[in-house]
Amino acid sequence: MRGRTLPRPGRLGLTGGIGSGKSTVSAWLAAQGAHLVDTDAISRELTQAGGGAIEPLRRAFGDQAIGPDGALDRQKMRELVFGDPDAKRRLEALLHPLIGQEAARRAAQATPGQMVVFDVPLLVESRLWRTRVDQVLVVDCTPERQVARVMQRSGLSDEAVRAIMAQQAPRSLRLAAADVVISNDKDTLAPLHEALAALWAQWHPV
Numbered sequence: 001m002r003g004r005t006l007p008r009p010g011r012l013g014l015t016g017g018i019g020s021g022k023s024t025v026s027a028w029l030a031a032q033g034a035h036l037v038d039t040d041a042i043s044r045e046l047t048q049a050g051g052g053a054i055e056p057l058r059r060a061f062g063d064q065a066i067g068p069d070g071a072l073d074r075q076k077m078r079e080l081v082f083g084d085p086d087a088k089r090r091l092e093a094l095l096h097p098l099i100g101q102e103a104a105r106r107a108a109q110a111t112p113g114q115m116v117v118f119d120v121p122l123l124v125e126s127r128l129w130r131t132r133v134d135q136v137l138v139v140d141c142t143p144e145r146q147v148a149r150v151m152q153r154s155g156l157s158d159e160a161v162r163a164i165m166a167q168q169a170p171r172s173l174r175l176a177a178a179d180v181v182i183s184n185d186k187d188t189l190a191p192l193h194e195a196l197a198a199l200w201a202q203w204h205p206v
């Protein structure tokens with residue numbers, strides 16, 4: 001763990017590059033009692049069949065963006081946006097306001113005093129998100145580790161993972177925006193859980 005000793009945040013922004021370990025960290029924080037708002041999960045719900053983003057997506061990208069099951073064709077959209085910055089901007093302009101609204105609604109369901117953890121892959125890239133949280137926790141690992149994890153998890157090629165990473169903030173920028181950095185560069189969970197337990201203890205002194 002690296003960073004200044006800061007008080008326990010009410011609203012914690014959790015971010016990191018693809019495959020860095022955000023979901024693993026957010027699951028650990030939720031198990032300790034934090035209220036988790038997962039923007040990737042919100043995005044997937046909005047783009048499933050019948051989701052609030054489907055008709056706007058159809059209007060913006062045409063029928064071919066929607067699969068026969070009525071959900072966003074994720075593979076097609078991934079291939080389109082991670083090779084075309086303009087298409088990526090259009091997709092984000094459509095989805096991000098909807099994701100932001102739903103994230104605010106879910107955050108309001110926290111109980112009084114409960115820490116809210118916003119898991120936001122693009123937090124550092126977004127000026128708006130930076131204003132919505134008290135502190136930024138960055139989960140960090142090497143780009144090589146990111147590629148290996150995502151290839152293993154998703155079956156995407158090395159090239160496809162690197163194309164996504166090229167569309168995200170560089171590691172240096174993310175680290176510069178962090179209040180706290182948790183390193184997740186090993187291939188076992190124990191060192192990560194240890195670092196998280198130390199951070200949690202710092203937030204909850206006895």
Ligand SMILES: CC(C)(COP(=O)(O)OP(=O)(O)OC[C@H]1O[C@@H](n2cnc3c(N)ncnc32)[C@H](O)[C@@H]1O)[C@@H](O)C(=O)NCCC(=O)NCCS
Pocket residue numbers: 017018019039040043044047072073074075077078081088091092095099120121122164167168
């Ligand atoms: C392009 C899409 C269809 C690809 O779907 P896919 O199932 O392959 O990925 P999934 O949504 O599970 O996201 C996985 C990871 O990809 C990365 N990622 C997703 N969207 C973006 C983006 N706009 N820019 C950079 N990286 C992104 C993040 O690290 C994310 O954790 C999808 O990611 C999407 O709709 N993205 C736009 C919405 C968005 O910006 N989401 C980020 C959360 S706010």
Ligand SMILES: Nc1ncnc2c1ncn2[C@@H]1O[C@H](COP(=O)(O)OP(=O)(O)OP(=O)(O)O)[C@@H](O)[C@H]1O
Pocket residue numbers: 016017018019020021022023024025040121149150153184185186187188189190192
């Ligand atoms: N310390 C670790 N030891 C072993 N496996 C790990 C570790 N950290 C993460 N992983 C695995 O690597 C993969 C990516 O982790 P995780 O899903 O938490 O990352 P993420 O940052 O949420 O990814 P994404 O940006 O794609 O949503 C998962 O399969 C996870 O189980």
